[in-house]
Amino acid sequence: MSTSVQTLVNQPYKYGFITDIESDSIPAGLSEDVIRVISAKKNEPEFMLEFRLKAYRQWLKLVEPNWAEVGYPAIDYQKIVYYSAPKVSEKKKSLDEVDPTLLETFEKLGISLSEQKRLSNVAVDAIFDSVSVATTFKEKLAKDGVIFCSFSEALQEHPELIKKYLGTVVPVADNYFAALNSAVFSDGSFVFIPKGVKCPMELSTYFRINNGESGQFERTLIVAEEGASVSYLEGCTAPMYDSNQLHAAVVELVALDNAEIKYSTVQNWYAGDAEGKGGIYNFVTKRGLCQGVNSKISWTQVETGSAITWKYPSCVLVGDNSVGEFYSVALTNNRQQADTGTKMVHVGRNTRSTIISKGISAGHSENSYRGLVKIGPKAAGARNYSQCDSMLIGNQAGANTFPYIQVQNSSAKVEHEASTSKIGEDQLFYFTQRGISMEDAIAMMISGFCRDVFNQLPMEFAVEADKLLALKLEGSVG
Amino acid sequence: MITENSDVILSVNNLTATVENTPILKGMNLEIKAGEIHAIMGPNGSGKSTFSKVLAGHPDYAVTGGAVSYLGQDLLALEPQDRARSGLFLAFQYPLEIPGVSNLDFLRVSYNSKRKHEALEELDAFDFDDLVHEKLGVVQMDAAFLSRSVNEGFSGGEKKRNEILQMAILEPKLAILDETDSGLDIDALKIVAGGVNQLSNAQNATLLITHYQRLLDYIIPDYVHVMANGRIIRTGGKDLALELEARGYDWVLEAEAV
Ligand SMILES: Nc1ncnc2c1ncn2[C@@H]1O[C@H](COP(=O)(O)OP(=O)(O)OP(=O)(O)O)[C@@H](O)[C@H]1O
Ligand SMILES: [Mg+2]
Numbered sequence: 001m002s003t004s005v006q007t008l009v010n011q012p013y014k015y016g017f018i019t020d021i022e023s024d025s026i027p028a029g030l031s032e033d034v035i036r037v038i039s040a041k042k043n044e045p046e047f048m049l050e051f052r053l054k055a056y057r058q059w060l061k062l063v064e065p066n067w068a069e070v071g072y073p074a075i076d077y078q079k080i081v082y083y084s085a086p087k088v089s090e091k092k093k094s095l096d097e098v099d100p101t102l103l104e105t106f107e108k109l110g111i112s113l114s115e116q117k118r119l120s121n122v123a124v125d126a127i128f129d130s131v132s133v134a135t136t137f138k139e140k141l142a143k144d145g146v147i148f149c150s151f152s153e154a155l156q157e158h159p160e161l162i163k164k165y166l167g168t169v170v171p172v173a174d175n176y177f178a179a180l181n182s183a184v185f186s187d188g189s190f191v192f193i194p195k196g197v198k199c200p201m202e203l204s205t206y207f208r209i210n211n212g213e214s215g216q217f218e219r220t221l222i223v224a225e226e227g228a229s230v231s232y233l234e235g236c237t238a239p240m241y242d243s244n245q246l247h248a249a250v251v252e253l254v255a256l257d258n259a260e261i262k263y264s265t266v267q268n269w270y271a272g273d274a275e276g277k278g279g280i281y282n283f284v285t286k287r288g289l290c291q292g293v294n295s296k297i298s299w300t301q302v303e304t305g306s307a308i309t310w311k312y313p314s315c316v317l318v319g320d321n322s323v324g325e326f327y328s329v330a331l332t333n334n335r336q337q338a339d340t341g342t343k344m345v346h347v348g349r350n351t352r353s354t355i356i357s358k359g360i361s362a363g364h365s366e367n368s369y370r371g372l373v374k375i376g377p378k379a380a381g382a383r384n385y386s387q388c389d390s391m392l393i394g395n396q397a398g399a400n401t402f403p404y405i406q407v408q409n410s411s412a413k414v415e416h417e418a419s420t421s422k423i424g425e426d427q428l429f430y431f432t433q434r435g436i437s438m439e440d441a442i443a444m445m446i447s448g449f450c451r452d453v454f455n456q457l458p459m460e461f462a463v464e465a466d467k468l469l470a471l472k473l474e475g476s477v478g
Numbered sequence: 479m480i481t482e483n484s485d486v487i488l489s490v491n492n493l494t495a496t497v498e499n500t501p502i503l504k505g506m507n508l509e510i511k512a513g514e515i516h517a518i519m520g521p522n523g524s525g526k527s528t529f530s531k532v533l534a535g536h537p538d539y540a541v542t543g544g545a546v547s548y549l550g551q552d553l554l555a556l557e558p559q560d561r562a563r564s565g566l567f568l569a570f571q572y573p574l575e576i577p578g579v580s581n582l583d584f585l586r587v588s589y590n591s592k593r594k595h596e597a598l599e600e601l602d603a604f605d606f607d608d609l610v611h612e613k614l615g616v617v618q619m620d621a622a623f624l625s626r627s628v629n630e631g632f633s634g635g636e637k638k639r640n641e642i643l644q645m646a647i648l649e650p651k652l653a654i655l656d657e658t659d660s661g662l663d664i665d666a667l668k669i670v671a672g673g674v675n676q677l678s679n680a681q682n683a684t685l686l687i688t689h690y691q692r693l694l695d696y697i698i699p700d701y702v703h704v705m706a707n708g709r710i711i712r713t714g715g716k717d718l719a720l721e722l723e724a725r726g727y728d729w730v731l732e733a734e735a736v
Binding site: 421424425426427429430431432433434435436437438440444445447448449451 | 535557579591
């Protein structure tokens with residue numbers, strides 16, 4: 001293809017600044033002692049330390065997975081700092097007491113934590129280098145019995161709930177990165193929606209990586225009791241460093257009878273520069289358990305950042321008639337690599353799942369969809385519909401689809417559709433010949449391509465997602 | 479009617495162009511004035527579509543010499559979208575399909591980018607809807623086509639009609655229609671030709687590229703040019719088309735020894 005499609009990418013990453021703030025870190029390296037230090041620093045209950053140590057011992061026996069379509073130099077786990085927190089002596093009661101530098105940082109990211117300027121119907125938990133610095137609307141939510149707080153706080157105030165649910169969806173030894181996370185995670189969000197309660201507002205966690213040497217290990221746990229429902233959104237950004245940072249998070253969702261959890265992600269970690277230097281390794285385990293009958297878990301993700309993304313938000317459909325959904329847009333540009341998809345594990349009867357995946361690859365990037373649909377022997381009447389579409393921009397990008405289907409019940413119905421398309425130079429010329437700029441042309445085509453997924457996002461964020469993709473591709477053609 | 483001092487819309491002077499280093503246009507000369515209709519005919523591969531795409535600014539083609547003036551400006555210095563916004567319209571021989579983008583959105587963004595260029599206020603979705611429905615009549619197209627993706631799954635003839643709908647909305651100064659007649663059935667040909675005639679007036683101009691005299695029964699050209707091997711080798715009135723229809727191209731080629 002001629003030069004015009006190859007003048008590749010990038011609107012400079014506008015979240016790449018570093019906040020200068022004193023932090024409380026421990027030296028790099030990982031051992032049982034380090035884990036004891038982390039647990040002690042956080043003043044954790046005994047069961048938590050045991051959980052961590054068990055995970056660590058399992059991790060030592062596991063090997064790093066290498067089946068994904070991604071390549072990166074070996075990670076030296078002894079060079080990573082496993083605990084780094086902005087120096088705040090204790091979690092502040094009121095936002096007025098939060099370090100203004102931190103408030104400013106979030107302000108700059110477009111996340112207002114100050115009372116006046118908050119998004120009216122969204123409660124925010126702001127996490128800076130894996131430590132929660134502020135949670136808004138807590139009191140208001142508490143009136144309905146909704147718990148929305150940092151993970152550390154939950155361990156202090158609701159240890160029985162954590163003990164009951166932590167590790168029930170993603171066991172400590174589930175996989176290499178999940179085991180590592182279980183051993184060293186520093187903070188994250190905890191959400192609990194009691195029986196019969198529809199959470200009155202969107203909940204959202206905003207993750208910010210700041211430190212260049214520390215790994216990022218958050219833990220999120222969301223529990224919706226019988227008949228409860230919640231919509232939760234996470235957003236992520238990080239500064240630009242020449243080195244790579246490891247981000248290995250674990251998210252667990254539990255939905256009891258008739259409960260519904262909608263989990264949306266807009267992931268915009270720093271992706272590295274055009275030559276592939278720097279950027280986040282985003283190795284994340286996300287899984288939801290539809291434990292109760294008629295329960296529903298829906299994952300929507302817009303993945304645009306990170307040097308490497310390795311992520312398969314999954315649903316285990318145990319309850320009869322439970323529903324799992326996965327809606328994904330993964331965009332890669334320059335030298336980014338993404339291997340992402342989902343697992344839908346049908347255990348109960350009449351369970352249903354839907355997978356809509358849209359991969360967009362530009363530049364020299366690699367974008368793979370990897371998905372498993374498993375219908376167990378007892379899942380009579382189970383149904384799955386999967387649709388995986390790839391779009392290529394330019395001639396150097398790659399797209400792959402790896403669907404795995406395992407059916408052990410003959411009454412199940414599984415459908416899979418896939419397509420690959422390409423934004424061609426002639427299509428772009430068609431737009432420009434009608435007076436439409438290249439940028440608008442790409443934005444229109446991408447937006448059309450992603451519509452089925454964006455329609456699933458909470459309204460406030462759908463527009464953002466559209467803009468984000470357009471920004472990411474600006475200059476990728478033209 | 480053509481008068482001596484009509485405004486010159488397009489003036490092409492000894493234009494040469496290559497694609498992937500192969501010369502295709504080898505010295506094109508052409509002048510088009512306001513109110514005129516020109517037709518270019520010529521054997522397959524003679525460079526007719528190339529000429530139209532070079533004028534529109536397709537990035538695959540490199541201009542290697544000559545000059546093109548359009549409404550008094552240096553056309554070749556303009557970006558493709560600016561050429562379009564200043565009224566140069568190309569109805570493609572093979573209109574592209576754009577999945578996921580509705581015909582209506584495409585038309586509106588296109589129309590508004592032209593309005594913006596002319597420092598006019600952009601039309602909102604409602605006003606634009608009215609405009610489109612009025613223009614659908616020009617090509618007798620069903621409104622159902624508006625909600626479909628641009629050209630996706632359209633039949634060959636429907637795509638051509640859609641091009642003329644776009645033209646009707648954009649009201650170009652210079653419309654270049656590249657084989658808009660091929661693929662049209664008899665009735666559609668009449669409708670499309672009627673649409674083109676409705677849109678042509680004393681202020682604009684039309685350049686038809688065609689293989690068939692039949693189209694010229696409906697749209698009467700002021701000039702007919704024969705293009706061969708990257709150049710215009712003969713120019714005549716509408717009778718030239720009839721002669722070509724009857725005798726083919728060989729006699730012209732021999733006479734011009736190309
Ligand atoms: N992008 C391209 N790459 C390679 N060759 C090209 C390209 N575009 C045009 N050509 C070549 O240039 C020559 C002229 O093509 P063009 O499409 O302009 O002819 P035409 O007169 O429109 O023919 P037709 O009557 O068949 O439509 C042909 O030999 C064609 O193969
Ligand atoms: Mg042609």
